[in-house]
Amino acid sequence: MVERALSRITYLTSRVREHDRLVARAGVPLDRAAVALLRQVDDAEPLRPSELAGRLAVEASHVTRQVQQLQKAGYLTRVPDPDDRRAQLIQLTPLGRDAVERVRDASRRSMAGALAGWSPEELRQLATLFHRMVDDFLAYKGGDETQEGTEASAAG
Numbered sequence: 287m288v289e290r291a292l293s294r295i296t297y298l299t300s301r302v303r304e305h306d307r308l309v310a311r312a313g314v315p316l317d318r319a320a321v322a323l324l325r326q327v328d329d330a331e332p333l334r335p336s337e338l339a340g341r342l343a344v345e346a347s348h349v350t351r352q353v354q355q356l357q358k359a360g361y362l363t364r365v366p367d368p369d370d371r372r373a374q375l376i377q378l379t380p381l382g383r384d385a386v387e388r389v390r391d392a393s394r395r396s397m398a399g400a401l402a403g404w405s406p407e408e409l410r411q412l413a414t415l416f417h418r419m420v421d422d423f424l425a426y427k428g429g430d431e432t433q434e435g436t437e438a439s440a441a442g
Contacts, residue, residue, distance in 0.1 A: 332375035
């Protein structure tokens with residue numbers, strides 16, 4: 287029962303058409319990979335490209351290419367790592383921060399519309415149970431909390 291519900295939620299939130307509607311409402315011309323990357327940077331900035339790759343569960347080379355494109359477009363910037371001057375950290379620019387907030391705002395509006403018939407108490411219960419479920423999944427899997435935790439938040 288729970289597994290089926292999760293599968294349906296995953297399907298709904300990962301559809302290309304849904305992403306296209308979301309970014310159109312947000313007025314942000316970015317593909318799903320770019321939006322996911324920007325959300326991860328926003329959640330944990332600044333961070334190293336290798337950390338970002340781990341959070342997204344992709345190869346570092348994918349992140350490097352995507353970061354370069356987003357940097358050229360003005361969404362990201364690189365700054366020196368204060369702990370290791372040889373390394374660089376990735377952080378959002380004001381344009382990147384605005385894009386993430388616009389996408390999140392469009393997502394919240396869409397969710398509010400879909401759940402308009404729910405009472406405030408039902409919404410609180412849902413949020414509490416979702417957070418509990420994620421925490422329990424992380425505790426069960428053990429040790430890989432950063433990656434799964436951020437994937438769950440990216441779906442939000």
